[in-house]
Amino acid sequence: MAGARPSKPAGRAVRTDRTLGSRQLAAMLPDPTAARPAYRHLAQAISTLILDGRIALHVKLPAERELATSLATSRATITAVYDLLRESGYAHSRQGSGTWTDLPAGRQPSGISRLLGRADTAIDLARAAPGLDEQTLVDALADVVPRVAEHAHTPGYHPYGLLELRAAIAERFTRRGLATLPDQILVTSGAQHALTLVLGLLCRQGDRVMVESPSYPNALEAMRRARLRTVSVPVTDTGWDIEIVESTLRQVVPQLAYLMPDFHNPTGCLMPDDDRVRVLRAAQRSGTWLVIDETMADLALDVPTPSPFASRATPGGTAQIITIGSMSKTHWGGLRVGWLRAPSRLVTELAGQRVATDMGGSVLDQLLALDLLGPGRELGPRRLEQLRGQRAVLAAALTEHLPQWRWQLPPGGLSLWVDLGEPIASALAERALDYGVRIEGGGYFAADPGILEQRLRIPYTTTPDTLREAVRRLATALADGPSRSSTTRQAHWIA
CATH class of the missing domain: 1.10.10.10 (Winged helix-like DNA-binding domain superfamily/Winged helix DNA-binding domain)
Known part of the structure; x- marks a missing residue:
């Protein structure tokens, strides 16, 4: 039954206190x-x-x-x-x-700081998200105005999302090889909102959740705040070790698994078809819900766009799969429109959960999304060609200025996952601020503390000239060593 929780092995303790052991x-x-x-x-x-x-x-x-x-x-x-x-x-x-x-007065959690950026930083490589062409947005707004007026005389609450947008998203799934009806779609305020709704409905405090490491930091943060216990499986330059994934599902029996098989963020890896089938079967045996994050799926640069993970499931079978996506990586993060695809009854339960905190998304944003997803406004080919060019520029700049660093050219996605050769990522990211570059070290993406310090995620979502300058500054920061101002900044908190 949709929304039902699979049985759990005996002896799984659920923490109810607020004490760190x-x-x-x-x-x-x-x-x-x-x-x-x-x-x-x-x-x-x-x-x-x-x-x-x-x-x-x-x-x-x-x-x-x-x-x-x-x-x-x-x-x-x-x-x-x-x-x-x-x-x-x-x-x-x-x-x-x-x-x-506690948190000192005036300090912000890192998640907020990363989203807000810094006024004194000229180049921001901390966020792997593209902007939207101004003329495209202006044209879409002009087309949407009459439709907004049509909705102005209605209450405007759509907890499931606008029906026409749900139908358009369902049709996109169907075209990619997964037959989908509108009642299997819930429109959300981004993929993060979709994940939070799913965690709130399907998980209880203390439940185990299988995640990749590295993984999307905001997803990991949502799980921490829900007080879930994450169990990580590694994703390397060569992808997933499916035997580890299978054994983790078998031995841990997690309530839920959160995976990014399509141009994984931050590594860019693409999970092979045979491995998807093995993961699906292992999850069915353990009774684990699979939450598949497809926010990068349309960003296929060197390979065909992958078909949905859920298309591997047997029709009428027992697979428990929720697919989430959004327009943030393909269009613009400022357009807060995402979605999830799930069994229709589960969609109904999630919509009920949503109403408690968010009675529905913006009608204007949803109409804009509908317009931007339409055939006359297709951004795909133009966006992909732009990303291919920027990826090539970034790779060339790294080869010229930092030849000792290593990376695999990803078949899709928005960033390079660079191996620095030594565990200096956090220190370099801190030092780079003095040279006008914001960037995130690998530890920020780690599901477990103290690892991935030899890695740096470098997005190629900005202009070629900006990418070349950013790499030049990173090389200078690396060569110059710790600066006085960064030492002062690290020490400021104990002043």
């Missing part, structure tokens, strides 16, 4: 002896985890003695760590109830 925190922290003084080293690491969202706000930190034991350090060191966190605003104490995480 000492072993859990210790596993996220560096070796206390790696830098001196140790207490500043550890406090810096904890504050970074709080800013990145890997440690939630308003969570009780472990008792000093317990954390000291887990880290094999002295209690005095942990006392100094907590004192420094309180002084800098990353923690506060409640009389008789311990130390709790």
Whole structure:
């Protein structure tokens, strides 16, 4: 039955408290002896985890003695760590109830900062999202105005989405090889909204969710905030190890698995057809819901556009697949229109869940989306040719200025997943700010802490000249070493 939860093995504990265990925190922290003084080293690491969202706000930190034991350090060191966190605003104490995480006045979580950008940064490579041609938007708005007027005399609430847009999205699935009806489509405010609705309906606090590593950071953050337990499977330059995926589904029996098989973000990998069938069968055996993120599926640069993952399922079978997508990567992130495809009964349940917080998306945005998805406004070929050119420019610039770095040219998507050869990504990203470049190190995409520090995601979503200049600045930042201003910025939080 749509929306029903598969049975779970006995003994799966669900955490109901807001306490971070000492072993859990210790596993996220560096070796206390790696830098001196140790207490500043550890406090810096904890504050970074709080800013990145890997440690939630308003969570009780472990008792000093317990954390000291887990880290094999002295209690005095942990006392100094907590004192420094309180002084800098990353923690506060409640009389008789311990130390709790907090955020200093004026600081924003990293997720918000990354979306807002920095006014003093000339080149932004932190976001892999294209802009929309101004004339295309103007023309679409002109066409949409009369249709908006037709809707002005209605209440304007459409919890399922406008019927005509649902029909258009369903037709797109059908053309790609997956027969779909409008009642199998829910229009959402982006793919992230779709994922959040699914997590809220199908998962309970403490449930296990299988994810890729690296993965889309905002999806991982949604799972952390839902207090789900993620279990990661690696995605490398050569793609997925399907045997690991199968064994994880078999042994962990996750409630849900979140996968990006089409030009995976950030690696750009494309999952082969045979592997998709194996994943589907393994998920059916474990009773796991598959959430397939297709936001990149239309960005096929060197291969045909892949057919939907769900098209591999046997008609009338027991597969539990939800497909999510959006227009953010293919058109424009400012157009907050996404969707999900699921069994019609589950769509009804998700629409009911949606009404509690969001009674429906903007009619104007949905009519714009309908116009932009229409045959007369097709962006696909022009957009793909532009991306191919920008990808070539980025690859050439890296070869010229940073020949020691390595990458695989992806068959689609929006970025290169670059191997720096040494674990310096976070430090380089911090240093690059002084040279006018915002970029994200691989650790931001990691499902588990402390890994992927040798990786850098470099999008090719901006102009050729900007890409060449960005690479030149990165090369200069790497050659110059740590700068005084970046050292000052890292130390500012303890001032």
